Amino acid sequence: MNVLIVYAHHEPKSFNGALKDIAVAVLTEVGHQVKVSDLYAMNFKAIADRADFKEMLEPDYLKYGIEQRHAYENDALADDIKAEQEKLRWADLLILQFPIYWFSVPAILKGWVDRVFTTGFAYSKGMSYDTGGLKGKRAMLSFTTGDPFDTYAHNGRHGDIDIVLWPIQNGILRFVGFDVLPPFIAWSAARGGQEIRERHLVDYRGRLLALERTEPLFFHLAEDYNESWRLRPGIEARTPGQRTMARDECVSLRNAQVLQLGSSLLAE
Structure with a gap:
């Protein structure tokens, strides 16, 4: 198996x-081929701008998505984007390794997504989710948190971890076609002691050894949706x-109904 690790942390000893x-x-x-894109070490450009294109359809007014497609179709993308896309073509599995920043990925990793997952390559009209451009490949998040598991429970202060990860696992990875494996989460790695960190490393080794036997997360296919999606x-x-x-939508609806009932009773 060919594995691409996109690593986003500024400190090698982290x-x-x-x-x-x-x-x-x-x-x-165990015999897999591995490549690493160390974004900070590469000084990877995170800003999506005109420099991403060697030629442009409309030089006087930047419409980034349109220029992305044009550049992709005409071999006019910046060399660093093309290099990352070649790694993705090669890879059977993508691992994103990062610390959670503000309930999301670090800016340099988001910039990698913005620039590398170009229209035409990763998605386009009629080419998304179960028909995305990277269909047939797998992806997994591996990340650290500052706080423990309980704070990311459904009733925790930070909210359900599945909701936190929805924009990443569904809005990025599944959107472009990946089969998404369950994430590896090193809870409270930033504040835990050495014993906790050593346990995380042991657990991660186990996850890595089981990758080929790991079932992807469930995502609904297109036929499960109506014409309004x-x-x-x-x-x-x-x-x-x-x-x-x-589930939360049902709770909100029930609360709204209770408020409406209360208003009706007051009106009476």
Whole structure:
């Protein structure tokens, strides 16, 4: 299996660095081919702008998505974008390694997504989700948190981790066609002691050794939705994040109904 690790941490001696290193060691040890895009070490350009295109359709007014497609179709993308796309073509599995920043990925990793997942290559009209441009490949998040698991429970202060990850796992990875594996989460790595970090490394080694046997997360296919892209009647939301949001939507609706009833009683 060919594995691409996109690593986003500024400090090589960080725990994210340790997770990246053990992934390279374990996967190589069992015969997989591994490449690493170390975004900070590469000084990867995170800003999407005119410099991403060697030629433009409309030089006087930048419409980034249109220029992306034109450049992709005419071999006019910047060399660093083309190099990352070649790695993705080569890879069977993509691992994103990062610390959670503000309930999302670090800016340099988001910039990698913005610039590398170009229209025409990763998605386009009629080419998204189960028909995305990277269909047939798998992807997994491996990340660290500052706070423990309980704060990311459905009733935790930060909210359900499935909702936190929805924009990344569904809005980025699944949108471009990946089969998304369950994430590896190193809870409280930033504040935990050495014993906790060592346990995370042991657990991650186990996850890595089981990658080929790991079932992807469930995502609804296109036929589960109606013409308005809502789940058809009788089909229950099962995707992590979507399932949780559906539950919360029911709670919000019930609360709204209670408020409406209260208003009606007051009016009477």
